[in-house]
Amino acid sequence: MPGPAVVLRGVGKRYRREAGGYRLRTLKSALLEGSLTSGLGAADAVEALEDVSFEVAAGEAVGVIGGNGSGKSTLIKLVAGLLRPTAGELAVNGRVAALIELGAGFHPEISGRENIFINGALLGLSRRRIEERYDDIVEFAGLADFIEEPIKNYSSGMYVRLGFSVAIHTDPEILLVDEVLAVGDEEFVHRCITRIEEHLAGGGTLLFVSHSMGLVEELCDRAVWLDQGRTRSIGAPRRVIDAYLEDVAKREGEAHDRRRALDVQQEQESQPEEEEEAAVTAPAAEEEILRWGSGQARIVGARLLAGNSSEERYHVHCGEAVAFELQVEPREDLDDFVFGVGVKTPRGVDCWGTNTDLAGYEPRLLRGPVRVRLVCPELRLAPGEYTVDLAVHARDGRAYDYRRRALRFTVAESSALRSIGLYLPDHEWQVEALRGGSADGAAKPPAAIDWLVPRDPRRME
Amino acid sequence: MIEVARCLVRYRGLVWTLVLRELRARYRGSVLGFLWSLINPLLLLAVYSFVFSQILPRDVVSAEPYGVFLVTGLFPWIWVSTSLLEGCSSLTGNSALIRKAVFPVEVLPAVAVVANLVHFLLALPIVAVALILSRLLGYPIAGWTFVLLPVVLLIEVVMVAGLVFALSAVNVHFKDVRDLLGNVLVLAFFMAPIIYTLSDIPPGLAQVVQLNPFTSFTVAIQDLLFFGRLPVTGDWLVMAAIAAASWALGAGLFSRLSDTLAEAV
16 A cells, blocks of 8 residues: 655745835844745735645546636646645655646756756756657657757747656656647647556556646546635545536626626616617626526536547547537426527637527426537538537527537647638549530540649548 | 855756756847857957056056056956846746746856856866966966866855855845946945055955955966966965855855745746
C-alpha cells in the first residue's frame, strides 16, 4: 500500500497587498520571521487559500476546478514548492515536475538546442541525462527543423511545445499541470494528453488544474472544487463538475434575472405600453446566459454518444453515428412539452436544430425522469468545434429549462475529406467534355480522368 | 552562510550552464562576438589614457608607463563594478523564472559574478602583452609575482559575491538599491587608487582612500602585476577579513530572505 504523494492539512496562504506600501515592514518581517505577512492585519493581506485539506494517493489523478481567483494556481504553486503555506501542513513525497509556465527559463537569443540543456538543468536534470533524452525531447516538441534557431524566432506555440517537452522528460513521480494545455494546437494537446495518460499508466501521480471539464473528467480519478480559497466539494469528477457547473449556471441565471427585472422595470417606467415586446426580446439580447427556464422540467444530464458502442465522446468523425442524450426530470406531470437540440458553432452560428414538435411528435404525458435521445446515423458536419444547446419547453416556446452550450464536441480533421463551411455531404467531382477536339468530329473526346486525376487513388473510392 | 556556499557547490553545474548562457547570449547577433570582451575594456582604456595624459596634467601620476598601470587597476574594477550592477538586479530581472520554476535561487547572483569574472579573465592577455612590451622597452616593472594573482582573485570573488548576495536580496524589496549603487560605484572608483597611486595624493587623503574596501584589492593586484612586488602580510589579512565579513553579511542576509523571495520578487 503506497503512502500518499501529497498531503494537505488545513493549508492556508495569505498574500500581502502591495498597494499598502509596507516595504520596510515586510522586509523586516521577512528578515526576522521568514514571512512576508506576519506583521500585517486583515486589511493588508489577502487570503488566497483557507483551510484546504485533502490527500492525493500515489498513482492517483486529481483535478482541481473552480473559477478565476479561486486559489487553484496558488495550490499548485504550494505543492510545487514555489510558495510556502502561511498556515497548516503540506507534505509532498516524490519528485515533482510543475508544468506551470512553460519555458520560463528560456533565453530568447540562443538556440532551441542550448535552451533545452539550460531548461533541463534548471529542472534538475544532469547534462548526461539531457543528452540521453535530447532526441526524444526534440521529437516530442516537433521542432527538429528549427532546433538551431534562436528561440526569439519561435512562434508562441513552438515555445510552449519545447517547454512542455523538456518538463515532461524529467521523469517526475508527481506531475503538476496548471492550465498549460490551453495554448497548444489540437494535435499537440492530444500528444500531451497521451503522455499524461502514459504517466498515469506507469503509476505516476497527477494534480491537474483546468477549466476544461471534459479533460478533468477524462483524466482524473477525483476532483476538488475550490471556491474563493476554500474547498467546496471533493469526490468523483462527474459529481463535483456537475455541482460546479450548476453553481455557475445558477449564479449566471440569477444575474440574468436581476438584469432582466431591472430592464423590465425601466421599460415600464419609460414606456408602459411596450412592456410586452420588451419582455419577449430580452433573452436573445443578453450575453452569456447559459441557462434559463421556469424549472417545471429540468435537464439534469446531457451526453454526446458516438460510434458503434455508443460511448460518451467529445470528438467524433465526420459521418459517424452520434446520439444527443438528455436526462429530463419534470417537477410535475406535464402534457405540453417539446424536447429540442440545436448545434451551433462556438460563435453562435446555427448549424442544425430540431425538436420533437418540428419533427411531428405530439406530447402526451411526461411523468418522472426520462432519458431522451436524438439519434443521427450519420452526422455530416465539417471538421471543427461545435456546441450544443438543449431545451425542454412548451409548444408556445416558454422554456422549462434551456441549457445553452450544454455540450461541446469537435469533429476531427480528416486528410481525406477537406472542405470549407459547416456541412460536408458525400460528394465527388466529375468533368465531361462538351465538344469534340478535332474538326471532322471523328476524334472521341478524351476521358474526364485525363483532365482531373486524383492525387491519392483511395480518395475517390 | 555555509548553506549558501554548500548550495553553490552542489549546483555548480547549473551555475556553469547559466554562465555559458550569459556569455553566449551577450554577443549573439553582433559581428565581433566574443572579441567585444577585449575591445570594450580597450576602448575604455583608450578614453581614460587620453583624458589623464592629454587633458589633465600628466605629471600628477608617478607610475610609468601610465597606460599599463591603468590597465592593471581598471580591468579588475570593471569586473567588480559590472558584477555588482548585474548581480544587484539578478533576482528582480529573473522574476519570471523565480516565480515559475523550482530551483536554487542562490545560483542567479553567483552567475552574475562568475560570468563577469570570465570576461575579465578573457581580457587578461591584453594585460600580459602590455606588461611584456613595457619590459622589452626597458621599464623596470612586473615580475614573477603575477603567479599569485589567482589567490587575490579568489579572495576578491568571495568579497564581491557576498556584496552581490546582499544587494540582490535587498533590491527585491527596495528597487532604489540599484540606482543608489550606480552612484556609489562612481564614488568608489575615484576613491580607489586606480587612476592614481596612493603616493601621488596627500597622506591625509590617502588614509581616507584606504578606508575604501576595494582599495586593498586594487593595490594588491597592481603590486603583483605592475610593480612586481608582493603585498605584505597585513594586506593579505585585511583582504581576507573584508572578504569574510562581506560573505557573512551577504550570504546570511540572503538565506534569511530566500524563503520569501519567490513571492516578493
